[in-house]
Amino acid sequence: MADIIATNETILVVGGGISGMTAALEAAEFGKQVILVEKSPSVGGRVGKLYKYFPKMCHPTCGMEINQRRLKMNPNLRLLTMTEVSSVEGEEGNYSVTLKTAPRYVNENCTACGACGDAVEAEFDNEHNYNLNKRKGAYLPSAMAHPQRYVLDPAIIGTPDATKAKEACKFDAIDLEMQEQETTLTVGAIIWATGWQPYDAAKIQPYGYDRIQNVITSVEFERMADPHGPTGGKLLRPSDNAEAKNVAFIQCAGSRDRNHLKHCSRICCMASLKQTHYVEDAYGDEGKSTIYYIDIRAIDRIDDFHQKVKANPNVTFTKSKVARIDENKGNGNPILRGVDTEGYHRYDNEHDLVVLAVGMEPSVSDFPVKVAVNENGYIEQDESNGGIFAAGCSTDALDVNRAVQSATASALRAIQVVNRVAGSEG
Amino acid sequence: MASDAINYYRNNFLKEVEANVEEGAWVKMCMQCGVCAGSCPLGNAWEHTPQKIFMMIRAGKRDEVLSSDAMWMCTSCYNCIARCPRELPITHIMHGLANYAHRLGLAPKNQPTRKFATMFWNNLTKKGRVNELKLGIALYFMNGLVNGIKVAIKAMPLGMSMMKTKRLSPMEILGGHGIKDTSGFHAILKKAREIEDAKMKKFD
Numbered sequence: 152m153a154d155i156i157a158t159n160e161t162i163l164v165v166g167g168g169i170s171g172m173t174a175a176l177e178a179a180e181f182g183k184q185v186i187l188v189e190k191s192p193s194v195g196g197r198v199g200k201l202y203k204y205f206p207k208m209c210h211p212t213c214g215m216e217i218n219q220r221r222l223k224m225n226p227n228l229r230l231l232t233m234t235e236v237s238s239v240e241g242e243e244g245n246y247s248v249t250l251k252t253a254p255r256y257v258n259e260n261c262t263a264c265g266a267c268g269d270a271v272e273a274e275f276d277n278e279h280n281y282n283l284n285k286r287k288g289a290y291l292p293s294a295m296a297h298p299q300r301y302v303l304d305p306a307i308i309g310t311p312d313a314t315k316a317k318e319a320c321k322f323d324a325i326d327l328e329m330q331e332q333e334t335t336l337t338v339g340a341i342i343w344a345t346g347w348q349p350y351d352a353a354k355i356q357p358y359g360y361d362r363i364q365n366v367i368t369s370v371e372f373e374r375m376a377d378p379h380g381p382t383g384g385k386l387l388r389p390s391d392n393a394e395a396k397n398v399a400f401i402q403c404a405g406s407r408d409r410n411h412l413k414h415c416s417r418i419c420c421m422a423s424l425k426q427t428h429y430v431e432d433a434y435g436d437e438g439k440s441t442i443y444y445i446d447i448r449a450i451d452r453i454d455d456f457h458q459k460v461k462a463n464p465n466v467t468f469t470k471s472k473v474a475r476i477d478e479n480k481g482n483g484n485p486i487l488r489g490v491d492t493e494g495y496h497r498y499d500n501e502h503d504l505v506v507l508a509v510g511m512e513p514s515v516s517d518f519p520v521k522v523a524v525n526e527n528g529y530i531e532q533d534e535s536n537g538g539i540f541a542a543g544c545s546t547d548a549l550d551v552n553r554a555v556q557s558a559t560a561s562a563l564r565a566i567q568v569v570n571r572v573a574g575s576e577g
Numbered sequence: 578m579a580s581d582a583i584n585y586y587r588n589n590f591l592k593e594v595e596a597n598v599e600e601g602a603w604v605k606m607c608m609q610c611g612v613c614a615g616s617c618p619l620g621n622a623w624e625h626t627p628q629k630i631f632m633m634i635r636a637g638k639r640d641e642v643l644s645s646d647a648m649w650m651c652t653s654c655y656n657c658i659a660r661c662p663r664e665l666p667i668t669h670i671m672h673g674l675a676n677y678a679h680r681l682g683l684a685p686k687n688q689p690t691r692k693f694a695t696m697f698w699n700n701l702t703k704k705g706r707v708n709e710l711k712l713g714i715a716l717y718f719m720n721g722l723v724n725g726i727k728v729a730i731k732a733m734p735l736g737m738s739m740m741k742t743k744r745l746s747p748m749e750i751l752g753g754h755g756i757k758d759t760s761g762f763h764a765i766l767k768k769a770r771e772i773e774d775a776k777m778k779k780f781d
């Protein structure tokens with residue numbers, strides 16, 4: 152990676168989700184030199200794993216595709232995938248950062264023809280589908296992956312599968328000798344856009360995510376609804392692959408709860424409202440959704456989305472935090488037990504499938520550099536951070552709209568820093 | 578006009594609970610999510626779940642709350658405390674409310690848990706040690722003579738084996754064992770009660 156040129160007028164963006172891509176593009180299109188590093192083999196982050204976006208119900212592909220094109224076209228922007236930051240030293244206007252790039256074992260010659268994938272046999276959990284199905288040991292991370300380049304799973308290196316993959320490639324794109332690389336660069340400002348991760352649902356003991364097959368999470372439901380997902384877009388329950396027509400959504404699963412995440416994750420009400428559409432789209436009037444909630448927080452201008460769902464006779468709203476879930480051993484149905492706050496009625500409701508609207512927590516808890524974080528672990532805008540800024544869901548639980556706004560703001564802040572450097576040196 | 582509205586919303590009962598009930602200051606933190614109500618193993622056996630009691634306190638329903646049997650039905654299983662997203666010490670508040678209602682003489686007269694708790698307290702404070710024989714007998718006959726004999730006969734094998742293993746002495750019937758300084762103990766209890774009474778705030 153000797154060809155990377157970076158100076159203290161360069162901006163480093165860490166994390167290639169929608170926020171990191173936006174921050175990097177804004178700065179690069181403004182004329183700044185930008186290096187964007189992404190831990191996984193392709194950009195897009197969690198948005199790439201959504202089926203549709205609220206509030207417009209369009210596919211994430213559209214917004215993402217534009218960003219990918221902007222990324223490809225911009226000469227000021229350098230993307231490094233499978234790369235993480237291992238250390239940061241220095242100060243605003245002059246940081247020395249060390250990057251570690253994991254071997255992909257596939258070089259630029261790759262045309263994504265898929266011959267290596269066909270040739271290998273070993274299968275692994277598919278991260279893109281939250282491990283709901285398997286992928287091959289030579290794989291394209293997702294259909295719309297950018298870069299469109301295969302990856303070899305490090306677990307097949309040294310096995311006959313690796314040789315098979317290499318022999319199958321007609322373009323000499325597979326390089327089994329690739330090693331981890333370490334690069335040290337100088338940059339003037341850094342933007343953290345490492346995003347969020349779903350709260351570990353198994354920790355919410357009474358909901359039995361770890362025990363009851365037909366209790367899944369909202370992020371898994373997104374994958375299920377997607378035609379590229381593990382069920383080919385069918386809403387099927389895991390225990391018996393039966394059609395899930397009577398779906399329960401449990402709000403605040405791990406959020407607004409001092410035993411779990413204290414904060415409101417802010418997007419999960421909207422996510423469940425959106426997902427009731429998936430149920431109706433799949434099964435028409437036979438598709439019934441019930442939302443169990445404390446209160447619905449459909450933030451500001453998107454409340455009309457909430458009102459429309461509320462008016463839908465196929466969607467029931469039950470004001471209650473579900474106390475616990477048991478399993479009907481006969482048919483695998485989860486049984487939700489609790490008390491309805493409106494009227495204090497006790498219920499024991501059976502559903503085909505339960506979707507936990509899990510909370511969002513920061514994906515990184517151990518930054519390689521000192522940054523100010525709030526009590527929920529999100530990065531604070533703070534003077535003590537110097538030339539280090541944060542964008543998107545590393546600052547708070549945000550929807551895409553707000554994440555992108557925050558990314559633009561962080562790009563502006565970083566530009567000011569490198570402009571100051573340029574001014575004092577100019 | 579303005580003061581009418583303020584008076585309408587001024588809720589003395591919430592303030593009273595905050596001042597006089599153990600852990601009462603937590604009541605206002607409840608967000609009415611309903612998890613405690615659904616988690617209580619006895620929840621369907623009583624009229625008011627913790628969630629409902631807390632809302633009634635905030636709605637100023639003093640008589641209904643203090644005469645409710647709900648607080649007396651709590652078995653201290655702690656399910657509600659473990660699950661409450663706001664970490665309210667629900668079990669303790671329930672017992673605090675029971676105790677407060679009892680002190681004011683408003684608790685339901687024939688509530689069995691209350692009767693037993695009173696018996697237990699009187700038995701314990703007499704000599705500073707529980708007289709299990711007397712307590713057991715009193716418990717058996719709590720609901721009348723005939724019922725008491727029936728229960729006592731049923732429990733006889735247990736009593737006999739407790740005696741064999743020296744967990745229960747028949748001599749206790751003659752007065753029973755106690756602590757060394759009973760009058761000192763009574764003075765402590767009296768002082769504690771004085772302190773508690775002095776702390777109690779008046780509300781109208």
Ligand SMILES: Cc1cc2nc3c(=O)[nH]c(=O)nc-3n(C[C@H](O)[C@H](O)[C@H](O)COP(=O)(O)OP(=O)(O)OC[C@H]3O[C@@H](n4cnc5c(N)ncnc54)[C@H](O)[C@@H]3O)c2cc1C
Nearest residue numbers: 166168169170190196197204205345346347543544550551
């Ligand atoms: C169930 C669900 C449904 C949702 N639906 C919608 C919706 O319909 N509409 C909407 O507006 N929002 C929706 N959201 C919210 C949306 O997912 C987020 O707003 C969005 O993902 C934020 O993007 P981000 O770039 O900040 O973070 P992320 O998407 O998490 O991206 C972070 C990126 O950083 C990378 N990274 C992480 N750590 C490192 C590291 N150490 N080094 C390098 N790279 C790293 C990650 O691999 C990832 O690519 C939904 C959320 C959930 C939970």
Ligand code: SF4
Nearest residue numbers: 403406416417419420
């Ligand atoms: S957005 Fe809704 S479901 Fe998510 S934490 Fe907030 S209130 Fe709960």
Ligand code: SF4
Nearest residue numbers: 607608610611613661
């Ligand atoms: S669980 Fe806690 S917050 Fe929820 S209703 Fe009960 S006391 Fe209130």
